[in-house]
Amino acid sequence: MSNHSCIEIANEWGIVSARQAGRELSKEIGFGSVDQARITTAISELARNIYLYTEIGKIDLEEISDNHKNGKVRGIKVVASDKGPGIENLRDVMIDGFTTSGGLGAGLPGVKRLMDEFDIESIPGEGTTITTIKWLR
Amino acid sequence: MRIPILKLGRYLLISVQVELDDQTALQFQEDLLNKIHQEGSLGVVIDLTSVDMIDSFIAKVIGDVVEMSSLMGAKVVLTGIQPAVAITLIDMGVSLQEVQTALDLEQGLERLQQELGG
Numbered sequence A: 001m002s003n004h005s006c007i008e009i010a011n012e013w014g015i016v017s018a019r020q021a022g023r024e025l026s027k028e029i030g031f032g033s034v035d036q037a038r039i040t041t042a043i044s045e046l047a048r049n050i051y052l053y054t055e056i057g058k059i060d061l062e063e064i065s066d067n068h069k070n071g072k073v074r075g076i077k078v079v080a081s082d083k084g085p086g087i088e089n090l091r092d093v094m095i096d097g098f099t100t101s102g103g104l105g106a107g108l109p110g111v112k113r114l115m116d117e118f119d120i121e122s123i124p125g126e127g128t129t130i131t132t133i134k135w136l137r
Numbered sequence B: 001m002r003i004p005i006l007k008l009g010r011y012l013l014i015s016v017q018v019e020l021d022d023q024t025a026l027q028f029q030e031d032l033l034n035k036i037h038q039e040g041s042l043g044v045v046i047d048l049t050s051v052d053m054i055d056s057f058i059a060k061v062i063g064d065v066v067e068m069s070s071l072m073g074a075k076v077v078l079t080g081i082q083p084a085v086a087i088t089l090i091d092m093g094v095s096l097q098e099v100q101t102a103l104d105l106e107q108g109l110e111r112l113q114q115e116l117g118g
């Protein structure tokens, strides 16, 4: 797959770049306006978490496809990775309203609901990688 | 980038036409509160027709703006929230429940006039 981009998140401008790239790619893949908004919002949440809780990280965006029984399905894969402090208790951060920064605590549980697939891997002291996918229906 | 704030009698009108990055959103919060204070405004309409994404940070800024304005005696009505944005906010579990909304700027103004009695 050649449709791939990587946005470094080192400051708050990275958040804007990441969601613009996400908006473009999801439009290109053929997502409708509601799913474009969902994907863009999810990317914004992940990028902001990198900006808030780590020194630096990146967002990788990629067009993917999979063979379903009804033929080929296209989708977008969003991977947010950083070498920050990691997350001690993965269960806590997935609870609506849990925040360590005075935010709404809506970010991660929200991303999980906005996207179709959600996977989080985090090692305290080493970093966090969050992988999410939205399929085009 | 600064979001322009228009004055219409005792009301303020804002149409958000730019990409809402964090800095712009926070600057707007400050500008609006200053303007309400300066002008003694009673009502504010914020039109979001051109906003194609509201994440939890921007939702929090908007919610805070509404609360702060009301502390200062100004009622805020949000207008023009796109369907995709409304759906995304619900998915996110973010509710702007206490916030008054209307379909467009015109209806937002009408809403204020009704509530504030002219």
Ligand SMILES: Nc1ncnc2c1ncn2[C@@H]1O[C@H](COP(=O)(O)OP(=O)(O)OP(=O)(O)O)[C@@H](O)[C@H]1O
Binding pocket: A045, A049, A050, A053, A054, A082, A084, A085, A086, A087, A093, A098, A099, A100, A101, A102, A103, A104, A105, A106, A107, A108, A109, A128, B056, B057
């Ligand atoms: N990449 C990360 N590295 C380390 N900790 C993280 C990371 N992402 C999230 N966290 C932790 O998980 C918590 C929950 O994140 P979440 O995005 O759900 O809410 P929030 O950022 O606190 O608030 P909101 O996103 O609603 O503004 C954060 O408060 C933070 O402690």
Ligand SMILES: [Mg+2]
Binding pocket: A045, A048, A049, A103, A106, A107, A108
């Ligand atoms: Mg967050």
